[in-house]
Amino acid sequence: MIPLRRIALILIALAGLGVAGALALTRPDGHARDGAPPEGDAQAGERVFRIGGCASCHAPEDAEGADKLVLSGGLQLQSDFGVFTVPNISPHPQAGIGGWSYYDFADAMRYGVSPDGRHYYPAFPYTYYARMTEQDLADLFAYIRTLPESARVNAAHDLEFPYNIRAALGLWKGLNLDPAPVLSKSGDPLIDRGQYLVEGPGHCGACHTPRGPLGGPRLEAWLAGGPNPEGKGSIPNITPHQNALGGWSAGDIAYYLESGFDPDFDSAGGSMVEVIENLAKLPAEDREAIAAYLKSVPAIAPE
Ligand code: HEC
Numbered sequence: 683m684i685p686l687r688r689i690a691l692i693l694i695a696l697a698g699l700g701v702a703g704a705l706a707l708t709r710p711d712g713h714a715r716d717g718a719p720p721e722g723d724a725q726a727g728e729r730v731f732r733i734g735g736c737a738s739c740h741a742p743e744d745a746e747g748a749d750k751l752v753l754s755g756g757l758q759l760q761s762d763f764g765v766f767t768v769p770n771i772s773p774h775p776q777a778g779i780g781g782w783s784y785y786d787f788a789d790a791m792r793y794g795v796s797p798d799g800r801h802y803y804p805a806f807p808y809t810y811y812a813r814m815t816e817q818d819l820a821d822l823f824a825y826i827r828t829l830p831e832s833a834r835v836n837a838a839h840d841l842e843f844p845y846n847i848r849a850a851l852g853l854w855k856g857l858n859l860d861p862a863p864v865l866s867k868s869g870d871p872l873i874d875r876g877q878y879l880v881e882g883p884g885h886c887g888a889c890h891t892p893r894g895p896l897g898g899p900r901l902e903a904w905l906a907g908g909p910n911p912e913g914k915g916s917i918p919n920i921t922p923h924q925n926a927l928g929g930w931s932a933g934d935i936a937y938y939l940e941s942g943f944d945p946d947f948d949s950a951g952g953s954m955v956e957v958i959e960n961l962a963k964l965p966a967e968d969r970e971a972i973a974a975y976l977k978s979v980p981a982i983a984p985e
């Protein structure tokens with residue numbers, strides 16, 4: 683049987699090609715390209731690179747130590763839509779993004795558009811990165827330019843119809859790309875910093891928020907966990923519901939994000955291991971901010 687999701691996507695793809703094709707194919711505009719790009723600080727960019735987890739996808743599979751900083755791509759991501767091969771974003775001028783301007787980079791991160799105007803798949807979590815500040819983007823770009831070049835050329839994605847039609851992503855983005863904060867601002871500086879890190883560069887919701895039939899996040903169940911989009915097992919609910927993180931103090935959460943140990947001294951497993959490897963290298967205040975935000979989000983019962 684053809685899954686409902688497939689039928690819905692075929693319809694969207696056809697609509698994307700037809701009626702809205704012209705609209706969907708055009709470059710999003712409204713962002714300034716005039717004048718000098720913002721000044722980036724590579725050293726500050728390392729912190730953004732960590733919270734953004736770029737190496738988790740863009741380093742070669744099983745890379746260790748210094749090899750984690752060679753962003754040659756090649757990792758294969760399994761999904762319901764087919765297999766994505768992560769691209770080379772090292773500063774190599776041809777194989778990577780060495781020839782890109784800051785604005786090319788910012789458009790990819792904020793609008794999910796390539797320098798030649800193609801839409802990116804949301805397997806690249808730009809719907810979260812779209813919330814990043816200009817300064818963080820500039821610092822991140824400056825940092826990536828200091829990393830080693832790799833000449834590796836990767837295979838194309840292996841996606842089934844209709845997912846292989848990039849133009850249809852224009853409509854998907856119309857539904858799912860919104861840089862506004864997910865929750866309203868609290869006014870507390872610590873919680874607001876945590877909100878920025880979680881909803882923006884940290885893209886925690888990409889794993890911890892269940893997805894709707896078209897693969898977009900179900901924001902009414904923000905951070906409530908769900909089936910693992912990569913197929914194996916499920917991802918825990920990290921809202922303060924009593925059957926989720928309700929029993930964890932903010933200190934417990936911050937300690938887990940640094941050490942991987944939960945309050946029962948079980949250690950984190952699966953894809954969270956790599957997230958914690960990155961979070962552990964951040965200043966303690968960032969983990970405290972994330973913990974404060976997680977204690978403040980609406981409690982949602984696990985499904
Ligand atoms: C969950 C995996 C994942 C993470 C994390 C991730 N990316 Fe990617 N990225 C991808 C995939 C997959 C693509 C290819 C998208 C496509 O072809 O439509 C991509 C594409 C890109 C591109 C466009 C490259 C090109 O050749 O057109 C850039 C730039 C990029 N990512 C930068 C980053 C940065 C910077 C970070 C960290 C802040 C990051 N990515 C984190 C998976 C990821």
Ligand code: HEC
Nearest residue numbers: 884885886889917918920944949950951952953954957972
């Ligand atoms: C690539 C997917 C992925 C991303 C991104 C991710 N997580 Fe996780 N997270 C997981 C998985 C999988 C687990 C379960 C780990 C285990 O089985 O031990 C988990 C567990 C957790 C737990 C412990 C929950 C419990 O009940 O034991 C917390 C807290 C947590 N994540 C917070 C975060 C925060 C904060 C972020 C963003 C900075 C984040 N996660 C980003 C996949 C992810």
